[in-house]
Amino acid sequence: MAKRTISYRDAGVDIDGNTRWVKRIQSAMGTTHGPRVINRPGAFAGLFQLNGRGRRYRDPVLVGCADGVGSKTLLGVQQNRLYGLGIDLVAMNVNDLITCGAEPLFFLDYLAVHSIRLDRLGVLIEGMADGCRQAGCALLGGETAEMPDLYERDHVDLGGFAVGVVEKGAAIGPDDVRTGDVLVGLPSSGVHANGYSLIRKLLKTRRLRPNARIADTDQTAMETLLEPTRIYVGPVMAALRGSRTAGAIRSMAHITGGGLPENVGRALHRKCDAVIDTGSWSPPAIFSAIESAGVDGNEMFRVFNMGIGFVLIVAPTGVDSVLRSLRRNGQKPVVIGHVQPGRGRVQLR
């Protein structure tokens, strides 16, 4: 078992392949390191200065989360699309992290593999570094576990872990939601990283054809399915910090397993319901392809994001400013619903 240190500089490991592996990781990590990362070759752990770059926290709350890419990994490995899986892994974590208003600081990974194959795993790490740059966080370290007895030759399993920070007074969440608030949805890049057990079943039974052209795109079903998860950190941070938008965002939801009903529910005050108008946006064509393969329409909304990857719950007076801010930052936000008195449920209409 090769021990990869937190700094990915395992100086003592003298096996050639391992040295090249560590060098490749080092260079990928370097592209994500700002001045707050304290460089310590060979260290047992990664160091990150909380204050700096003009930031000085009064009462910082650290935020941590762990997530993987689930069954999408199997599809990505099979199609040799590991760069995208690296982005997915970061995305699944940082999109969770920002829902409470936290800014991502650093990311670490756990890779379980049969053996270290530079060509494949190098690409994976570079995808992670890309995701980290998109999220403005440092790839601070990780662990690669080589377990030839456990895993098949091409296998990769991925666990990710992100840490962020928010001022105590600036942390947002369900308790801040009020009747009359507006639900703003941000389009997903496609299926993101949930529902792949179902998708793999549809592919296996040939009800979903991997080479089918997807309407309004140049892509096949398989290519669309492997599109990396969109990272919402940049536009959401800009809206949280903007002078005209600050304070307008009450709560947020990352739409993962369980779809809009479950995940918007997690962002809701227990005395409010959310009403979502499912006609207010058009789900991308991949979702019709999946539905046509034999999935119930209601089930679709419980398993998939249906084209909305992230939801902001916004005070009515702030909606216009928030929409403008999101558009300036490359998003195409859609008003998808509102909040009314209730008991924590999400109604789809």
Place this chain on the structure above:
Amino acid sequence: MAKRTISYRDAGVDIDGNTRWVKRIQSAMGTTHGPRVINRPGAFAGLFQLNGRGRRYRDPVLVGCADGVGSKTLLGVQQNRLYGLGIDLVAMNVNDLITCGAEPLFFLDYLAVHSIRLDRLGVLIEGMADGCRQAGCALLGGETAEMPDLYERDHVDLGGFAVGVVEKGAAIGPDDVRTGDVLVGLPSSGVHANGYSLIRKLLKTRRLRPNARIADTDQTAMETLLEPTRIYVGPVMAALRGSRTAGAIRSMAHITGGGLPENVGRALHRKCDAVIDTGSWSPPAIFSAIESAGVDGNEMFRVFNMGIGFVLIVAPTGVDSVLRSLRRNGQKPVVIGHVQPGRGRVQLR
């Protein structure tokens, strides 16, 4: 794929087994939560207040690391000793974390399984919670990935992540090491969690007998091999903070893969060598059993901890106070060597 939220409260998942699983985790996590954990049912990420409990950081450096349990997992799963694996997972991370002087704050896990089986996985989470209590850190969340297509029925893979904090001025490391410093070793509980690929080979070829009695113990070889990794957080934190010992500890090493030579090397100034007197302690009998099974004596020191799980490099004037402090906190520290001019190498004598 079951999504386990960071708070382990996946309210929307209504499958019975999953609800019971989340309840079991909740109760285990609760035993590790102090007043700095901000409780948010259903949140997308876990929240932890940095200041509090009488602590207020001026210039905090966050420290993060990721590690797994490697091939020991296979042995633990096979012998159904998952509580111990939970402790191992926490230990491998927090012992890395403290080497720079950081205090552990929180821990998260990534579990990959065939399917959630309460009886087995509940025990695993309780082991993790035990490890977290020993390390004084909060089990803040995690992810359980159910992947029946990928893993065999009994399989579990484990990734762990720990976050800690140290004041910038109090962070220690290789640069602080000086000629004349003294190496203080802390006994391991046995093999800890490295070298298990080799051990499994010896077991498979029947050169190491699982039921062989290990000298000076009541245990068989297998029982000894599955002894959980010792957690050094308590005694090391006490020595770092003690009024008589503060400032005396220059650098530290967690002895994992690569043994004393590699890991003490990572804690050493590049212009110093460490000289370790291998006669200054007696390796526990399990190591003779492994060596007798056909491993070269030098190789033993490169693969295993040989009875020393953690090393503190201490200024000569502080050695007596540090030894007393460690003894008061339940350790049996041994002076195992010293530092002399050199070029970053570790000499075993």
